[in-house]
Amino acid sequence: MSKRELVSRRRIGAGPTRRDFMRTAAGIAAGAAVGGLALPAVVRAEDKIEGELLVETFGGEYSDAVQKYVVAPFEAKYPVKVKLANFGSSSEQLAKIQAGNARVDVSWFGDSRVYLAIKSSAILPLRLENIPNFGQQHEKFQHPAYEVGDGRNYSSAMVWGDRAIAYNSDKIATRPVSWDALLDPQWKGRVALKGSSSAMVQIGALMTGQDFNAIKDLDAIEKKLKALKPNLLKYWGSGSELTQLFATGEVWIADFWRGRVNKLKEDGTPMGYVVPKEGAPSWVDCVVVPRTCANRRAAEAFIDMSLDPEVQKNFVTKGINYAPSNVHTQLSDAERERLGAWPAIFDSAVFVDAAYQATHIDEWNQMANRVKA
Amino acid sequence: MSADGTAAATVARRERLKLAAHIGPGTLWLLVFFVVPAFIVLRTSFYSFVDGQIVPQFTLENYLRVFREPLYAEVFVKSLAYGLIVVAIALPVGYPVAHFIARKARRNREILFLALIIPFWTSIVVRTYAWKILLGNSGLVNYLLQSAGITDEPIRFLFSLPAVLIGLVHVFLPYMILPIYASLEKQEAELEQAAQDLGANRFRTFVRITFPLSLPGVATGCMLVFIMTVSSYLTPDILGGPSQAMISNVIQSEYFETYNWPFGGALSVTFLVFSLVFFAIYSRLIKLDGGAAH
Numbered sequence A: 001m002s003k004r005e006l007v008s009r010r011r012i013g014a015g016p017t018r019r020d021f022m023r024t025a026a027g028i029a030a031g032a033a034v035g036g037l038a039l040p041a042v043v044r045a046e047d048k049i050e051g052e053l054l055v056e057t058f059g060g061e062y063s064d065a066v067q068k069y070v071v072a073p074f075e076a077k078y079p080v081k082v083k084l085a086n087f088g089s090s091s092e093q094l095a096k097i098q099a100g101n102a103r104v105d106v107s108w109f110g111d112s113r114v115y116l117a118i119k120s121s122a123i124l125p126l127r128l129e130n131i132p133n134f135g136q137q138h139e140k141f142q143h144p145a146y147e148v149g150d151g152r153n154y155s156s157a158m159v160w161g162d163r164a165i166a167y168n169s170d171k172i173a174t175r176p177v178s179w180d181a182l183l184d185p186q187w188k189g190r191v192a193l194k195g196s197s198s199a200m201v202q203i204g205a206l207m208t209g210q211d212f213n214a215i216k217d218l219d220a221i222e223k224k225l226k227a228l229k230p231n232l233l234k235y236w237g238s239g240s241e242l243t244q245l246f247a248t249g250e251v252w253i254a255d256f257w258r259g260r261v262n263k264l265k266e267d268g269t270p271m272g273y274v275v276p277k278e279g280a281p282s283w284v285d286c287v288v289v290p291r292t293c294a295n296r297r298a299a300e301a302f303i304d305m306s307l308d309p310e311v312q313k314n315f316v317t318k319g320i321n322y323a324p325s326n327v328h329t330q331l332s333d334a335e336r337e338r339l340g341a342w343p344a345i346f347d348s349a350v351f352v353d354a355a356y357q358a359t360h361i362d363e364w365n366q367m368a369n370r371v372k373a
Numbered sequence B: 001m002s003a004d005g006t007a008a009a010t011v012a013r014r015e016r017l018k019l020a021a022h023i024g025p026g027t028l029w030l031l032v033f034f035v036v037p038a039f040i041v042l043r044t045s046f047y048s049f050v051d052g053q054i055v056p057q058f059t060l061e062n063y064l065r066v067f068r069e070p071l072y073a074e075v076f077v078k079s080l081a082y083g084l085i086v087v088a089i090a091l092p093v094g095y096p097v098a099h100f101i102a103r104k105a106r107r108n109r110e111i112l113f114l115a116l117i118i119p120f121w122t123s124i125v126v127r128t129y130a131w132k133i134l135l136g137n138s139g140l141v142n143y144l145l146q147s148a149g150i151t152d153e154p155i156r157f158l159f160s161l162p163a164v165l166i167g168l169v170h171v172f173l174p175y176m177i178l179p180i181y182a183s184l185e186k187q188e189a190e191l192e193q194a195a196q197d198l199g200a201n202r203f204r205t206f207v208r209i210t211f212p213l214s215l216p217g218v219a220t221g222c223m224l225v226f227i228m229t230v231s232s233y234l235t236p237d238i239l240g241g242p243s244q245a246m247i248s249n250v251i252q253s254e255y256f257e258t259y260n261w262p263f264g265g266a267l268s269v270t271f272l273v274f275s276l277v278f279f280a281i282y283s284r285l286i287k288l289d290g291g292a293a294h
Helices: A003-013 A018-033 A061-077 A090-099 A111-119 A132-136 A179-183 A197-207 A218-231 A239-247 A258-266 A296-307 A309-319 A333-339 A343-348 A354-372 B003-044 B061-068 B070-104 B109-121 B124-135 B140-147 B161-186 B189-197 B202-230 B234-239 B247-256 B261-286
Strands: A051-058 A080-087 A106-110 A155-168 A191-194 A232-236 A253-257 A271-274 A282-288 B048-050 B053-055
Touching: A051 A061, A051 A296, A061 A080, A061 A296, A061 A309, A080 A090, A080 A296, A090 A106, A090 A111, A106 A111, A106 A296, A111 A282, A111 A354, A132 A296, A155 A179, A155 A258, A155 A296, A155 A309, A179 A197, A179 A218, A179 A253, A191 A197, A191 A218, A197 A218, A197 A354, A218 A232, A218 A354, A232 A239, A239 A253, A239 A258, A253 A258, A258 A271, A258 A333, A296 A309, A309 A333, A354 B070, A354 B247, B003 B261, B048 B261, B061 B070, B061 B261, B070 B109, B070 B161, B070 B202, B070 B247, B070 B261, B109 B161, B124 B140, B124 B161, B124 B234, B161 B202, B161 B234, B189 B202, B202 B261, B247 B261
Parallel strands: A051 A080, A051 A106, A191 A232, A191 A253
Antiparallel strands: A106 A282, A155 A253, A155 A271, A155 A282, B048 B053
């Protein structure tokens, strides 16, 4: 027996060496981070709607609304125990779902991340025969711009909205009509802009008369954003951050979400909200079935419940105040006005073309970092 | 082999076991939560990024881009400059505090020491937000200025470079004070007495004896504050305006906005290598460990 064999035998006898361990640990962790993208989907077809369902959604009020207006009626209808958990952002959630280490049966998801989730096989196609309410959604959610367009559907929509001009109506007396209002030197140091690169590009594109789903002149956008910078107090990150900046009077005008503006108004800040003539980017909160789903049939029943017109009405009027995805949701005129749920707004809404964004986001982010530097 | 030899071998083995027991848990912890993730970052930094997807295909493009685009060098230099400024403020602010606790505060030393440690019990997020409340338009500072009739309108402190620097100095100051305190505390009191016996006044004693002997602590404090400042993310994010993004903020945008983990990884690795080289030169020049005990 050669010396080398002896050594290797001893190693076998002694159990895994440190190097083996490191290799395994690194392999597991690395696999979890990137390799998971290629794992085949675990698909279980079950017919019965029962058992346990692990649902994950955005935290805070959103989670409360999901619990009260979706989970509660679902549990009342089916013998399913729902466990609701929260996540911080769609980016975080995408990383988690792509890693595929934890079971998640149903997840909420921002529209801009749906495309990447599909491309990396992190979510399963929906079996529409199990989701009869799917067809009650607006056409834009049945054939969404934010999916890959492979003839299958991977997401349903819950609520949607736009990001338009929010302004303090005490400080800014004339109602702004154009995104150019953000450039007005009168409001120097009172302007905020959403600081993510895609958000910056969207507003920059609208300001330069371009379609943010087919940008012709990125340099013009960069110039415009650089021209806007001296007016800016801050690039805002989270909704709660900008809410606070409006409430304390530090920011007077910014791109913001309708629901947040309504909330500010209710809490006493004099606010206006206007979709400018150039239009406003729209967003959707989607619901998806991650590939780590272990109760697919119940997951689909849950999604069907989330699309139920009655569930949607309660969700948007009592919970999260945005427009429902189901066009058959019965709303009063006042509610439509408040939620931005008029059919005309649906029809003019422009959603992000996710495939286009995915191929350009790198360039956009570099540009955005140049503007911020 | 004598009985002595066997005994020596037993002792040696026991020593080795003891050593393993001491450093084992820490090593394992670092291995799993630092070395492995760092390795993943390193590996990913050589991957390609195609159509929004990470493709495990070897490329050097990410590193080339770090050096090709002037943007990243600019942000890097800006971060280094913030680091130097924060050190330049924290040292003169922190040194007297450390000196006071080590030399003067005989009875209250424990209380003062506790006061230094207490901030660590509060999250850095909370401490940074506290500055938002203090410095805001309707914050305490503006309230006092207006009540005293010094200004009519609130002065804008927040979302500016000064706000970021104030926040950074505040958050990292204890890391300056503690090592200086440690090296002052270790000095033998007789040295200062001897200097004074030989005719040196207090100023001269400080300049010739106390300060030079505390230099290892000063060097360690400066290094800690510098490194932590340069890599800070939260403070520029919360207290900064539109122009205060530092290297960590740029790296974050690569990871969470574009999902370009390969390029984010290349930026992180480059930044880490620069920091290590800087640290190596610094510790060679200053002899961080050598002098610390004496």
